[in-house]
Amino acid sequence: MVREIVIWPDPILKEVAHPVDRVDDGIRRLLDDMAETMYAADGVGLAAPQIAVKKRVIVIDTSPRQEGQTLIHLVNPEIVRGEGELTYTEGCLSIPGEAEDVDRFARVWVRALDYHGKPFELEAEGLLAVAxxxxxxxxxxxxxxxxxxxLKRELIRKRMKKLKAQRAAEPAAEVKTAARHESAL
Ligand SMILES: [Zn+2]
Structure with a gap:
C-alpha cells in the first residue's frame, strides 16, 4: 500500500525513531509499503519517519542510477565506519523539488537486519553510501x-510552506511533484 509522505517541516521528522525488537510480519508489511511508496514517488530511498512511523526501518534502491544495485531492506541500521569525503547533490521525498550539495562520507560500512531479521553487513560507496x-x-x-x-534552510522552509498551502488547496496536484530530482531520498 502506498502511504502518504510527510512533508518537512513536521515534528515527526525531528524525532528519534525507535529500534525494532523483532522483524515480524508487521515489520515486513511496513517494509513492503515503504518500497511501494518509494517507487510510486520515484525516489531511491525512504525512511519510516517519512511515512509517520517512528521505527528504525529504511528501504533503498539506487538501481536506476547505480549499476549492480537492487532493493535493500534495512532494520535497525547502524553506520559502523565512514571514510573519505563526497559532495553529492541530494534531494528528499519529504522536501519535494529541492536539491542541494551535502558533504558525506565517500564510503560507509553499515550493519543492519534484513527482511527476515538476519544480521548483515554492507560496504557502500557513491549514491548508495549517500543514501x-x-x-x-x-x-x-x-x-x-x-x-x-x-539562510538556505529558511528559504526552503518558506517554499515548503507555500507548497503545503498549494497542496491543501488542490490535493490532486500532489502526485507527481514529489521527486523531480534524480536522487530523492
Ligand atoms: Zn529524505
Missing part, C-alpha cells in the same frame, strides 16, 4: 537541510 547516510539521518531526526546554512 545510507541520508536515511540513517532521518532515523535520528535529521534532514538534509539541517546540513545547510540557516
Amino acid at each position: 545510507l547516510q541520508h536515511e540513517t539521518d532521518h532515523l535520528n531526526g535529521t534532514v538534509f537541510v539541517d546540513h545547510l546554512s540557516s
